[in-house]
Amino acid sequence: MKIAFVSSEVVPFAKTGGLADVAGALPKEIENLGNEVKVFMPKYYSIDENKYNLKYNNAIGEMFIRTGGHTKSVHVFNGKLPGSNVDIHFIDYPPFFHRHQIYTDDWDEDERFILFQKAVIEFLQRISWAPDVFHINDWQTALMPILVKDNYSWDKLFDKSAFLFTIHNIGYQGRFSQDTMFRAELNGAYYYPGGPLEHEGGVNFMKGAIHFSEILTTVSETYAKELLTAEYGSGMQDFLMMRKDDLYGIINGVDYDIWNPETDRSIPFQYSMSDLSNKIENKKHLLQQMNLDFDPNIPLIGIISRLAIQKGFDIVSHVINELVHLNAQWVVLGSGESKYEDMFRSMAYNFPYKVSFYQGYNNDLSHLIEAGADMFLMPSRYEPCGLNQIYSIKYGTVPIVRKTGGLADTVQDWNEYNTYGMDIGNGYSFNDYSGYALLHAVQRAINDFHNKPVWHKIQMNGMQKVYSWKYSAEKYAELYARAIAKKKGN
Ligand code: ADP
Ligand code: GLC
Numbered sequence: 254m255k256i257a258f259v260s261s262e263v264v265p266f267a268k269t270g271g272l273a274d275v276a277g278a279l280p281k282e283i284e285n286l287g288n289e290v291k292v293f294m295p296k297y298y299s300i301d302e303n304k305y306n307l308k309y310n311n312a313i314g315e316m317f318i319r320t321g322g323h324t325k326s327v328h329v330f331n332g333k334l335p336g337s338n339v340d341i342h343f344i345d346y347p348p349f350f351h352r353h354q355i356y357t358d359d360w361d362e363d364e365r366f367i368l369f370q371k372a373v374i375e376f377l378q379r380i381s382w383a384p385d386v387f388h389i390n391d392w393q394t395a396l397m398p399i400l401v402k403d404n405y406s407w408d409k410l411f412d413k414s415a416f417l418f419t420i421h422n423i424g425y426q427g428r429f430s431q432d433t434m435f436r437a438e439l440n441g442a443y444y445y446p447g448g449p450l451e452h453e454g455g456v457n458f459m460k461g462a463i464h465f466s467e468i469l470t471t472v473s474e475t476y477a478k479e480l481l482t483a484e485y486g487s488g489m490q491d492f493l494m495m496r497k498d499d500l501y502g503i504i505n506g507v508d509y510d511i512w513n514p515e516t517d518r519s520i521p522f523q524y525s526m527s528d529l530s531n532k533i534e535n536k537k538h539l540l541q542q543m544n545l546d547f548d549p550n551i552p553l554i555g556i557i558s559r560l561a562i563q564k565g566f567d568i569v570s571h572v573i574n575e576l577v578h579l580n581a582q583w584v585v586l587g588s589g590e591s592k593y594e595d596m597f598r599s600m601a602y603n604f605p606y607k608v609s610f611y612q613g614y615n616n617d618l619s620h621l622i623e624a625g626a627d628m629f630l631m632p633s634r635y636e637p638c639g640l641n642q643i644y645s646i647k648y649g650t651v652p653i654v655r656k657t658g659g660l661a662d663t664v665q666d667w668n669e670y671n672t673y674g675m676d677i678g679n680g681y682s683f684n685d686y687s688g689y690a691l692l693h694a695v696q697r698a699i700n701d702f703h704n705k706p707v708w709h710k711i712q713m714n715g716m717q718k719v720y721s722w723k724y725s726a727e728k729y730a731e732l733y734a735r736a737i738a739k740k741k742g743n
Contacts, residue, residue: 254288254733256280257384259373261366261393262355263294264511265335266305266343269355269614270559271505271640272391272421275472278508281337282726288733291382293373295365296330296343298351307332307343316375320368321361321436327372336510344372363429363456364436366393373397374405383410386733390419392427395462396437399450402465403439415736417729418466420459422637423480423487424563427458452488463492467736469500470729472638473659477502485635499739501732504662505638506722512623512644519620524649526716529709532624532649539625542618543584543609552702553582554695555626555650557619557641560589560597565632565655570596571688581699583608584626586618623648628698632683632691636660642680646715651708652680653694663720667711668697679715 262268264277280290300307310329317324330343344350349365356362374397377384389397398416405411433456434444443450449464450456463469471477477500479485480493493500510516514532515525521538524531537547545553558564569576570593577583577600585597585608597610611618623629629645631654638659642652646663654660660682667678681698683690701707 254385254730254737255382256283256288256290256386256388256733257293257373257377258283258290258388258390259293259370259394259397260390261294261369263292263334263341264508266294266300266341267297267355268616271638274508274640275421275505276390277334278506278722279726279729280339281334282506282722283729284337284339285723286726286730288730290339291384292334292339292341293376294341294343295350295369296345297355298347300343302330305332305335310342313376313379316372316379318368318371318375319438320364320371322438325368327368329372329376342373342376344369344376346372361436363427363433363458366427366458367396367433367437370394370397370400371404374400374411378405378408378410381410384414386415386417386736388417388419388729388733389462389466391421392425392458395427395458397462398465399439399443399461400437403443404437413737413740415468415733415740416462416466417468417470417732417736418462420469420471420480420637422563423459423485423489424635426452426460426487426489428452429456429458431455459489460492463489463496467499467739468732469493469496470732471500471502473504473662474502475661476635476637476658479635479658501728503725503728503732504659504720505640505643506725507640507643507647507720508722509647512620512647514624514648517620517624519617520624522624524624526649526713529649529712535621535625536627537625539584539621540582542621543611544605545582545584545609546606550703551580551582552627552699553584553625554628554630554653555622555645556583556585556587556630557622558587558589558631560587560593562590563634563636565634565686565691566593566596567634568632568686568688568691572692573600575692576695577604577607579695579699581607581695584622585610586613586615586622588613623650626650627702628653630695631655631660633657633660634686639663643720646679646718647720649712649716651698651711651715653698654680654682655686655691656682656684665714667701667707676710677714678711679718680711
């Protein structure tokens with residue numbers, strides 16, 4: 254099959270979260286299964302052409318693309334996903350993509366990603382490459398089914414192309430005003446109250462893809478079920494319910510070329526299941542870097558996160574006093590909403606011997622925290638998949654999570670499962686979205702930390718588990734075939 258994989262972020266070129274990890278890994282596995290994949294992303298200012306050996310696409314040259322009533326001069330750069338032969342094409346339009354951040358609150362945010370999506374389509378036209386499936390991801394790519402149906406319906410090239418839309422996060426839907434119709438230069442046919450593009454009086458990109466994609470997926474089985482409820486569906490639950498027979502949950506895998514303590518070059522001391530002594534060396538190194546003292550009897554709890562409402566820091570704030578008085582140290586890496594940045598900053602200021610906060614984004618530090626911490630806290634309000642808890646499991650860093658979405662599918666509570674004598678408890682989880690449920694789970698983890706054989710068992714239960722992309726890629730390949738069959742049937 255020929256697959257066009259379209260994403261607004263891809264590791265290692267540009268990343269704000271897990272979508273980039275997925276887009277950097279899954280296409281390689283899809284190609285390993287014998288398919289041909291082309292990946293597309295915008296060429297952001299931060300992407301270093303020389304470092305990644307990107308080549309200007311001379312054969313295509315300048316493409317004139319219309320958005321918002323004006324023609325824009327767009328170029329394409331070609332590269333490969335590192336460690337593979339997968340083509341990646343970068344859509345270059347500096348006025349839109351050379352900004353201080355990947356995502357912005359600028360007035361033309363909609364148009365930035367409309368241009369990106371149109372450019373992908375027009376590039377494929379120029380090379381006459383008709384994908385069997387467009388695998389599109391999140392709102393930044395969610396207009397593509399409508400664009401192909403509408404603006405580009407004159408081109409028979411895509412007549413057989415099906416769409417598979419993956420929802421990585423329903424919290425970001427691409428909601429804009431009605432003006433977006435003009436910027437996309439779509440005819441009004443899809444915009445009317447209750448229509449495929451309209452939601453609550455504005456344009457909603459995601460709703461369009463939910464309506465027009467042959468197959469819908471999300472990134473864990475539990476989240477696929479949760480999405481159909483009012484609590485988790487963020488207003489999309491009724492539209493998803495109408496498509497529920499076409500909605501599948503496929504858990505994300507791990508790119509073990511990047512996230513593996515045995516080979517990870519971002520950490521000073523590599524280690525494996527058979528000998529965890531170097532994990533302690535990483536802990537010492539991390540503590541030193543974060544200005545905290547080492548004590549083997551005090552567990553170190555790590556947090557790496559976008560500090561967004563999704564991630565559960567409001568319930569952390571409800572029990573912050575109790576948490577800092579536990580016999581534990583904390584390293585926190587993240588940025589986002591200022592109230593949570595302030596919370597961690599003041600925690601670090603008031604308890605400098607216990608808490609250290611790095612505000613910002615730091616890839617190397619994220620690897621060092623995975624390797625050096627004893628526990629990893631992820632109290633998410635909702636979590637479509639979550640990757641950090643899966644990385645933690647691999648690094649022998651015991652996750653403490655709220656039982657939701659992908660966290661529920663990957664973390665098995667030690668106490669709950671141990672009751673039945675099973676050897677699968679790999680962390681701690683709590684159900685209620687409350688500070689006290691969280692606090693109780695952290696307390697349980699700290700208690701068990703002091704029981705060395707138990708703690709070692711929990712670490713081993715996790716480290717031996719493999720979350721391979723191969724397994725998930727095979728499931729995607731089955732769904733590509735299903736999408737193609739559905740398209741034919743139409
Ligand atoms: P989400 O995509 O919702 O942010 P995931 O757990 O799926 O959550 O993925 C988050 C990814 O982003 C992980 O690879 C994590 O290490 C990384 N990450 C998040 N915040 C930071 C940060 N401040 N610095 C470095 N990496 C970060
Ligand atoms: C989103 C979700 C996260 C998921 C990631 C990759 O950002 O919030 O749970 O792991 O996408 O699918």
